[in-house]
Amino acid sequence: MGGFDFNVIERSIGYLFREGMTFTLTLTGLAALGGIIFGTLLAMMRLSSHKWLSLPATGYVNLMRSIPLIGSPTPIQVGAVASSVITFTLFEAAYYSEIMRAGIQSIPRGQVWAGYALGLDYWQTMAKVVLPQAFRNMIPILLTQTIILFQDTSLVYVLSITDFLGAASKIAQRDGRLVEMYLFAALVYFLMSFTLSYIVKILQQKIAIIR
Amino acid sequence: MPMIEIKDVSKWYGSFQVLTNCTTNVEKGEVIVVCGPSGSGKSTLIKVVNALEPFQEGNIVVDGIKVNDPKTNLPKLRARVGMVFQHFELFPHLTITQNLTLGQIKVLGRTPEEAKTRGLKYLNRVGLIEQKDKFPGQLSGGQQQRVAIARALSMDPICMLFDEPTSALDPEMINEVLDVMVGLAKEGMTMMVVTHEMGFANKVANRVIFMDRGQIVEDATKADFFGKPRSERAQQFLAKILHH
Numbered sequence: 001m002g003g004f005d006f007n008v009i010e011r012s013i014g015y016l017f018r019e020g021m022t023f024t025l026t027l028t029g030l031a032a033l034g035g036i037i038f039g040t041l042l043a044m045m046r047l048s049s050h051k052w053l054s055l056p057a058t059g060y061v062n063l064m065r066s067i068p069l070i071g072s073p074t075p076i077q078v079g080a081v082a083s084s085v086i087t088f089t090l091f092e093a094a095y096y097s098e099i100m101r102a103g104i105q106s107i108p109r110g111q112v113w114a115g116y117a118l119g120l121d122y123w124q125t126m127a128k129v130v131l132p133q134a135f136r137n138m139i140p141i142l143l144t145q146t147i148i149l150f151q152d153t154s155l156v157y158v159l160s161i162t163d164f165l166g167a168a169s170k171i172a173q174r175d176g177r178l179v180e181m182y183l184f185a186a187l188v189y190f191l192m193s194f195t196l197s198y199i200v201k202i203l204q205q206k207i208a209i210i211r
Numbered sequence: 212m213p214m215i216e217i218k219d220v221s222k223w224y225g226s227f228q229v230l231t232n233c234t235t236n237v238e239k240g241e242v243i244v245v246c247g248p249s250g251s252g253k254s255t256l257i258k259v260v261n262a263l264e265p266f267q268e269g270n271i272v273v274d275g276i277k278v279n280d281p282k283t284n285l286p287k288l289r290a291r292v293g294m295v296f297q298h299f300e301l302f303p304h305l306t307i308t309q310n311l312t313l314g315q316i317k318v319l320g321r322t323p324e325e326a327k328t329r330g331l332k333y334l335n336r337v338g339l340i341e342q343k344d345k346f347p348g349q350l351s352g353g354q355q356q357r358v359a360i361a362r363a364l365s366m367d368p369i370c371m372l373f374d375e376p377t378s379a380l381d382p383e384m385i386n387e388v389l390d391v392m393v394g395l396a397k398e399g400m401t402m403m404v405v406t407h408e409m410g411f412a413n414k415v416a417n418r419v420i421f422m423d424r425g426q427i428v429e430d431a432t433k434a435d436f437f438g439k440p441r442s443e444r445a446q447q448f449l450a451k452i453l454h455h
Contacts, residue, residue, distance in 0.1 A: 113263050114300035118314030118366065119290025128313060132304050 008177040009184050012167075020167030021188075023081075027163065028150045031088035032096075035149070036142065038089060039096030044126065046101055057097070064094035070155055080159040092149050099141050103134030140204045147196050151189060164188065212275060214239045214370050214401045215260060220269035222255060222425075229255050230266065231425045237370070242402045244412040247422035248448060253405045254297075256422065257374050260403065261285075261292045274369055290318045293363030293371040297379050299355040301347035307334065307358055308343045311365050319366065326365070333361035337391050353384030360391055370401035377408055409452060413437065421445040 045057035069091050078086070107130050115125035135142075154165040162170065165185055172181035213236035222230040229252050237243050245253045258264040260271060262278050262285050271278040276288055301310050311330030315321045321329070334340050337357035339350075347355055356376055363371060373392065377385045389411050396402055396415035406412070412419055412433065419436040421429035421444075429436065429445045440446050 108298070108300075110296055110298050110300040111302070113258075114294075114296060114302070116263060116286070117261060117289055117292070117294035117296075118362070119286045119318035120314065121286045124317050128317065129302055133302075136304065 004180055005177055006180055006184075008171065008175050008180055012171040012175075012181075016164065016167050016171070019162055020164035023162060024150070024153050024164040027084060027088065027153045027156065028146065030085050031092055031153075032146045032149055034085070034089035035092035035096045036100070038093035039098075040100045040131065042093060042097035043100035043104055046097065047104060061094045061097055064091055065098075069152055070158060080156075080161050084153075084156045084159055084161060088149065088153065092145070095145055096142065099138050099145060100134060102141075103138035104130055106137055107133050137207070140200045140207065143196065143200045143203070147193050147200075150196075151193060154189075213237060213272075214241075214274060215403065216270070216272040217256070217260070218270045218272075220256075220259060220266050220271060222252075222259060222264070222266040222268075229425050230259070233269070233422075233425075233427050235420060235427060235430050237401060237403055239401055240399045241417045242396045242400075242404065242415050243418050243420060244416040245403065245405045245420045245422060246407060246409075246412070246448070246452075247428075250424075251422040252425040253422045254374050255425075257372050257403060257405050260372055261289045261294060263294075286318065290314065290366055291369050293366060293368030295356070295359050295363055295371065295373045295376045297375040299347070299352070299359045299379075301355055301359055301362070303347050306344055306346055307339070307350075310347065310358060311362050314362070314366050330361070330365045333364045334358065336364075337361045351384060352380045353387045356380065356384075356388045357391055360388075360395075364395075370403070371395065373402065373404040373406065375405050375407075377406065407452060409437075409449075421448065423448075 042057045042061060045053045046061065048054050048057075069087075077083075111129055111133070112125055115129040120128065153163055156163050157166050157169065160166075168181045168185040172178045175181075215237040217233055217235050220230055220233045221228065233252075233256055235243075245256060247253050255264055259266045260273065260278070266279065269279075273288060273292060276283055278285075278288065301307075302313070305313065308327060308330060311334060312321075312323065312326035315326035315329060316323060319326075331340060331343060334343055337360060339354055339357055339361070342350060342354065342358070347358070350358065360376075376392070377388050380388065385408070389408060392402070392404070392411065393415055404411070404416075416433045418430065418432055420427055421431075421436070421440070421442070423444050428442045429440055431440070436445070437449070440449060
């Protein structure tokens with residue numbers, strides 16, 4: 001047992017990012033996109049005056065938010081990768097829906113009236129008037145949630161998928177350099193999350209000025 | 212047949228009654244001013260006309276179409292009724308031109324070029340053509356309200372509803388909006404206007420409706436209303452509003 005050997009990072013860095021980080025970012029991107037779309041639909045259902053729309057959506061959101069991600073079920077049997085995308089999408093949709101619900105509610109009633117008064121129907125008013133504004137107001141919070149999603153994707157190790165952490169872990173085991181690799185992985189996650197958070201902060205100030 | 216027929220309309224928010232047996236007509240080409248103290252239900256009355264607010268009793272017929280019939284195609288009906296709001300309600304994420312064309316393209320099916328030509332014609336009319344590429348937030352309140360009027364006019368409405376169009380404006384901006392409205396009235400546009408601007412009422416109104424606690428207390432010609440209001444409540448209101 002000698003000292004630390006940080007050369008292991010240099011040797012494996014191509015593999016770590018090419019294989020691992022590519023998957024982590026793809027999963028984050030797909031789950032965020034799917035989660036925001038499904039979450040927006042859930043938010044619209046929850047805000048509906050029809051009980052048969054709002055009740056199931058409320059139930060879904062509350063259920064998903066009260067179970068741990070690792071225990072959340074995947075409804076269909078598919079490969080590990082597809083399974084991870086579906087699980088994260090369904091799970092994150094619950095959180096994104098709460099953000100979009102707040103976003104929709106932040107749009108003054110008069111905007112909806114103005115849309116209706118022009119003759120737009122519900123879907124047109126949503127698509128052209130309410131959602132673009134709601135989405136823009138919520139961009140910082142949506143991004144913050146996506147940072148959390150980015151960190152959570154490391155949980156795919158339970159499916160033996162090679163994401164960034166998975167790749168680091170494989171090298172660590174192979175070369176017997178656990179401390180070095182996990183330190184490096186932590187540093188990478190920290191730097192990426194920190195940079196994104198910083199971007200969110202700048203965005204927040206920009207949006208505040210527009211208003 | 213009246214353009215707008217309001218018959219025995221009552222509305223409740225829960226157990227609180229906001230409108231009580233309201234009945235009145237607006238004939239084609241008429242300008243009706245609705246006034247009354249705050250909380251009297253005048254804004255609610257104008258919003259039930261194009262079903263932005265539902266009501267529980269009575270009937271409203273606009274241009275022969277029953278508003279409270281579940282079979283009525285409300286978007287189609289609303290597209291023909293122009294509406295101007297207290298807080299302008301321009302779409303802040305769209306440019307002035309996009310604000311003017313959205314309804315024309317999506318609802319009336321006009322081509323973007325057609326819609327733009329028409330929208331800019333009305334923007335020019337309200338004197339704001341040079342603002343066409345700006346966003347609403349870059350305009351003053353009075354300018355925004357004039358754009359809102361142009362937006363409504365671009366849809367070729369058969370009548371116009373105004374819900375306190377000058378109440379949110381700084382005093383020096385009120386006249387630029389009222390001037391546009393007076394111009395419209397003189398062209399023969401059918402208008403229902405909720406406002407406290409008695410000068411406007413005096414200039415162009417055919418009739419004045421006075422509301423109090425959800426009821427139409429007075430529905431009189433302009434001369435009668437300003438000359439000798441029958442109800443004590445309207446007299447008090449006039450005294451307050453004309454001598455402040």
